[in-house]
Amino acid sequence: MSISTVQDGVPAVPAPGPETVKADKRLHSRVGLLTVSPSVLALLVWMIVPLAMTIYFSLIRYNLLYPGENEFVGLENYYFFLTDEGFVHGALNTLWLVGATLLISVVAGVLIAVLVDTPFWGRGIVRVLLISPFFIMPTVSALVWKNLLLHPVSGVFAAVWNFFGATPVDWFAEYPLQAIILIVSWQWVPFAVLLLMTAMQSLDQEQKEAARLDGAGPIAIFWHITLPHLTRPIAVVVMIETIFLLSIFAEIFTTTGGGPGYETTNLAYLIYSQALLQFDVGMASAGGLVAVVIANIAAFILIRMIGKNLTEKA
Amino acid sequence: MADLTIRNLKKSFEDIDIIKGIDLDIKDHEFVVFVGPSGCGKSTLLRLIAGLEEVTSGSIHLDDRDITDVAPAKRDLAMVFQTYALYPHMTVRKNMSFALELAGVDKAEIDRKVDEAAQILELGHLLDRKPKALSGGQRQRVAIGRSIVRHPKIFLFDEPLSNLDAALRVQMRLELARLHHELKATMIYVTHDQVEAMTLADKVVVLNGGHIEQVGSPLELYHHPVNAFVAGFIGTPKMAFLKGKVKKADRAGVTVQLDCGPEYQLPLDGSRLKAGEPVTFGMRPEHIEVTAADASPFKVTLDVTEHLGADTFCYVKAQNGETLTVRAGGDYGGRFGEQVGLIPDLAHCHLFDEKGRAVPKPGAPAQAA
Ligand SMILES: Nc1ncnc2c1ncn2[C@@H]1O[C@H](COP(=O)(O)OP(=O)(O)O)[C@@H](O)[C@H]1O
Numbered sequence A: 001m002s003i004s005t006v007q008d009g010v011p012a013v014p015a016p017g018p019e020t021v022k023a024d025k026r027l028h029s030r031v032g033l034l035t036v037s038p039s040v041l042a043l044l045v046w047m048i049v050p051l052a053m054t055i056y057f058s059l060i061r062y063n064l065l066y067p068g069e070n071e072f073v074g075l076e077n078y079y080f081f082l083t084d085e086g087f088v089h090g091a092l093n094t095l096w097l098v099g100a101t102l103l104i105s106v107v108a109g110v111l112i113a114v115l116v117d118t119p120f121w122g123r124g125i126v127r128v129l130l131i132s133p134f135f136i137m138p139t140v141s142a143l144v145w146k147n148l149l150l151h152p153v154s155g156v157f158a159a160v161w162n163f164f165g166a167t168p169v170d171w172f173a174e175y176p177l178q179a180i181i182l183i184v185s186w187q188w189v190p191f192a193v194l195l196l197m198t199a200m201q202s203l204d205q206e207q208k209e210a211a212r213l214d215g216a217g218p219i220a221i222f223w224h225i226t227l228p229h230l231t232r233p234i235a236v237v238v239m240i241e242t243i244f245l246l247s248i249f250a251e252i253f254t255t256t257g258g259g260p261g262y263e264t265t266n267l268a269y270l271i272y273s274q275a276l277l278q279f280d281v282g283m284a285s286a287g288g289l290v291a292v293v294i295a296n297i298a299a300f301i302l303i304r305m306i307g308k309n310l311t312e313k314a
Numbered sequence B: 001m002a003d004l005t006i007r008n009l010k011k012s013f014e015d016i017d018i019i020k021g022i023d024l025d026i027k028d029h030e031f032v033v034f035v036g037p038s039g040c041g042k043s044t045l046l047r048l049i050a051g052l053e054e055v056t057s058g059s060i061h062l063d064d065r066d067i068t069d070v071a072p073a074k075r076d077l078a079m080v081f082q083t084y085a086l087y088p089h090m091t092v093r094k095n096m097s098f099a100l101e102l103a104g105v106d107k108a109e110i111d112r113k114v115d116e117a118a119q120i121l122e123l124g125h126l127l128d129r130k131p132k133a134l135s136g137g138q139r140q141r142v143a144i145g146r147s148i149v150r151h152p153k154i155f156l157f158d159e160p161l162s163n164l165d166a167a168l169r170v171q172m173r174l175e176l177a178r179l180h181h182e183l184k185a186t187m188i189y190v191t192h193d194q195v196e197a198m199t200l201a202d203k204v205v206v207l208n209g210g211h212i213e214q215v216g217s218p219l220e221l222y223h224h225p226v227n228a229f230v231a232g233f234i235g236t237p238k239m240a241f242l243k244g245k246v247k248k249a250d251r252a253g254v255t256v257q258l259d260c261g262p263e264y265q266l267p268l269d270g271s272r273l274k275a276g277e278p279v280t281f282g283m284r285p286e287h288i289e290v291t292a293a294d295a296s297p298f299k300v301t302l303d304v305t306e307h308l309g310a311d312t313f314c315y316v317k318a319q320n321g322e323t324l325t326v327r328a329g330g331d332y333g334g335r336f337g338e339q340v341g342l343i344p345d346l347a348h349c350h351l352f353d354e355k356g357r358a359v360p361k362p363g364a365p366a367q368a369a
């Protein structure tokens, strides 16, 4: 409909001077606005309604154990959430989890992507195997790690330790956060590998040859040709992984349950434990909003830092 | 000094022979052009010289140094790639200085060399741009600049002009010729375009199917092709080939009876030919005159005529269906379907035996095919 309006409108416009071009543009933008408005509206409703409800819940007393006592309490929920002993732990653990996993997946992703870019026998299968952890459900992979690999009695690691005569490590008791980081990295390195591997294929071979003629060895080629070529996909990996890693939940839930103490409680898990373990919907809502703010700050920083990288034309 | 000597060079990819034994001498300051049809191994030969491919057998010497197994960067060669292969994230200046920085040349020296190259190539105002902000011709010049700063003994070019539009190609061709003169450099240039080969080269190497068909100056190749392949490859429009039989042959001349009718006596050394042997008669479009149908025994029918202004190319069909191209004057008025006669300039015609080898001119040293 709107498209036909434009087409009808165009012949009516006299010889295109600067004025008519401007008017034409205005018409175009108005038509554009009109066409996207239904979806924008739907999105707004989709976002605004839950957001409004959450804001409302966060401002009242709303504990499922005390039904009926829903009076307005102002920012009390926020105060309690932010001063709760769990919050500092949750925030720091989230930071650690996101930071460490990003670092591991970018470094390992780049190295693996570069390694599998050189042709060798069985490369196709190796590539598929490398990516496959990404397609396993987080709960399943966490359970596999917990019961088959890291288990202090029956795990593979314990067997290896025993083989060398060492005492097996009880990972989730002694290094709980590191163990979670290990599991999460195992899932997200393949994502980085997938993106970076495809990016490697678009690296111009003649550029590498030119660099070889210029006297660059493998390491110089990596630093000066390959890595700059990968900055864009690395930026994509960092952005996407950050968004998903901020809300890691299943891996913690199935393995440590946030413990011991608060050692593996991140913000997502903290909110869950507020709402469903302490039945305090009001405080959980406040926590959710705090998490939204934090996620937005992270997104803002990321986009300032690396977004330019993405919008720039190749 | 930059004398390149290639001896019995062979290269195969997974048991398929691509370069089948090349012997070639390239002298200091020469502009050598490798020309041949697509897929004949020109790029492979160039990459072997550059060291980007490993030699299967044979040797390459630069002056007295055996560089067959030397790393590409240590060969004193620089290469300009077909796609330019500029480093996209580096500025023009950085692109040009990259090799020098890797070699650990000091900063002042690098700047001096880059500025010098930029001046030669008129790139001064572009030094701080990234490659993506340059036009095709400018990228080309940066790619050349990148090789100039290294002062290599030999410049290698792999079809450097094939990504440019026609007008720019002519301009860059002239610039390359000027550059060769200015730098007094030895250059090896690969192209499938015989016009580039003819205009740029001191020495043309015609390659076909992984071996050398002929080496010589552009005019040598034009006037004395050693076989039908070279004769057909050099010159536009292509030389016409007509089938025929030897009627009489001796040291002083050859008489051929063409399948399409006429009989010609050629001033060639026919001592190697026998009467009755099938041969191919070759003549270039520019060595044929068009006359009235009854003025010549060689009668043909005009097909399409192309008026280029200065010349007219007539595509004609002989009585037995063989086709050939003839160059006539710019105002030639022949019509489609008209009967005309052709008079070849016999002094400039060629004859090839059954194996495609040229029958030599009398007194000319016999050339091995
Ligand atoms: N790396 C390679 N592996 C296998 N075959 C190759 C390789 N490089 C070139 N060839 C083959 O060698 C032949 C010559 O290639 P090339 O030298 O690029 O020809 P051109 O004369 O068009 O430059 C082609 O048939 C090509 O398929």
Ligand SMILES: [Mg+2]
Binding pocket: B042, B043, B044, B159
């Ligand atoms: Mg080629």
